Amino acid sequence: MSYSRWLDSAFYTYWCVSDAKNKNDEVFICHTDIYKCYKFKYIECKRIVGDLTAIKGKINEIKGDEDAIELQGYIKEFVKHVDKEYADGS
Numbered sequence: 551m552s553y554s555r556w557l558d559s560a561f562y563t564y565w566c567v568s569d570a571k572n573k574n575d576e577v578f579i580c581h582t583d584i585y586k587c588y589k590f591k592y593i594e595c596k597r598i599v600g601d602l603t604a605i606k607g608k609i610n611e612i613k614g615d616e617d618a619i620e621l622q623g624y625i626k627e628f629v630k631h632v633d634k635e636y637a638d639g640s
Contacts, residue, residue: 551631553624560617563624565631573636578628580621582611590625592632599625 553563562581566589570576574593581587588609590598598604602618605625612618 553627554620559620560611560613561621561624563621563628565628573632576632576635578625580609580624582609586611592629595625595629599629 551565553565554561560582564579566577566579568575568577574591576592578590578592578595579587580590590608598608599622602615602622605618605621606612609621612621
């Protein structure tokens with residue numbers, strides 16, 4: 551599932567298909583260009599989602615608070631979708 555695309559964002563972000571056995575192993579991907587991407591497991595997303603400084607510290611290409619707030623929104627969506635997917639105890 552894609553959360554952002556380069557058409558209207560500096561980031562291309564999505565929930566990566568994986569062989570995760572539980573929600574803590576689900577992966578959020580953030581591309582900052584065609585060759586550079588950052589991978590975060592759900593558990594790390596939960597740790598950083600409320601902290602703009604932590605988000606900026608993880609991705610060097612973030613230019614300021616506006617970029618960090620945008621990315622924070624995509625991480626929140628990812629966390630919400632993973633929580634929903636695993637709500638039935640899967």
